Amino acid sequence: xxxxxxxxSMDSYEGQEVNITCSxxxxxxNDYITWYQQFPSQGPRFxxxxxxxxxxxxxxxxxxxADRKSSTLSLPRVSLSDTAVYYCLVDMNRDDKIIFGKGTxxxxxx
Amino acid sequence: xxxxxxxxxxVICKSGTSxxxxxxxxxxxxxxxFWYRQFPKQSLMLxxxxxxxxxxxxxxxxxxxxxxxxxxxxTLSTLTVTSAHPEDSSFYICxxxxxxxxxxxxxxxxxxxxxxxx
Numbered sequence: 001x002x003x004x005x006x007x008x009s010m011d012s013y014e015g016q017e018v019n020i021t022c023s024x025x026x027x028x029x030n031d032y033i034t035w036y037q038q039f040p041s042q043g044p045r046f047x048x049x050x051x052x053x054x055x056x057x058x059x060x061x062x063x064x065x066a067d068r069k070s071s072t073l074s075l076p077r078v079s080l081s082d083t084a085v086y087y088c089l090v091d092m093n094r095d096d097k098i099i100f101g102k103g104t105x106x107x108x109x110x
Numbered sequence: 111x112x113x114x115x116x117x118x119x120x121v122i123c124k125s126g127t128s129x130x131x132x133x134x135x136x137x138x139x140x141x142x143x144f145w146y147r148q149f150p151k152q153s154l155m156l157x158x159x160x161x162x163x164x165x166x167x168x169x170x171x172x173x174x175x176x177x178x179x180x181x182x183x184x185t186l187s188t189l190t191v192t193s194a195h196p197e198d199s200s201f202y203i204c205x206x207x208x209x210x211x212x213x214x215x216x217x218x219x220x221x222x223x224x225x226x227x228x
Binding site for chain 2: 041043044097098100
């Protein structure tokens with residue numbers, strides 16, 4: 001299974017753009033990259049998913065370079081409510097299992 | 111998006127008793143459901159995968175006789191923690207995947223169940 005590496009924690013301020021980068025050097029050809037958000041005492045919530053280049057939805061953008069060995073989740077103009085743990089996941093194609101890494105604990109300051 | 115519910119949201123029980131947690135997909139049929147456990151400040155750990163009508167597949171190190179999983183219908187999976195002990199206290203989360211979901215292999219997570227064993 002492809003292993004992902006993310007920063008353990010990040011701090012930012014309200015109104016700033018936050019970029020969280022995830023490394024996945026062993027990503028397989030059929031693997032998609034998915035990001036989830038989790039607030040304390042809640043289940044993870046799907047944010048965005050992509051395979052290559054750039055994907056954008058109403059809450060975030062996902063940038064994936066041509067070699068797909070990394071990806072960057074971009075959160076525009078964060079607010080205090082974006083304080084959460086963000087998980088980068090790959091291997092979605094195999095046995096349907098999701099194996100969570102340690103995630104990035106994002107703390108937004110006023 | 112699709113909705114997954116869990117019941118109860120929190121439960122406190124005495125050591126040695128059994129606790130059942132329900133996971134329901136409310137507006138779609140879940141061909142596969144997953145059970146996770148999460149300790150404070152840690153990531154989610156996959157416990158088992160269950161497919162409707164068949165036996166669950168447990169991850170290495172998870173005792174199948176202690177954590178009984180039943181996926182009797184396409185909208186309901188249950189996790190029973192048998193003879194619970196304080197070390198079983200944790201946050202239990204289920205997720206569900208169904209056919210026809212819009213995103214590739216997207217899974218929908220329940221809100222979690224906080225189990226405290228005294």
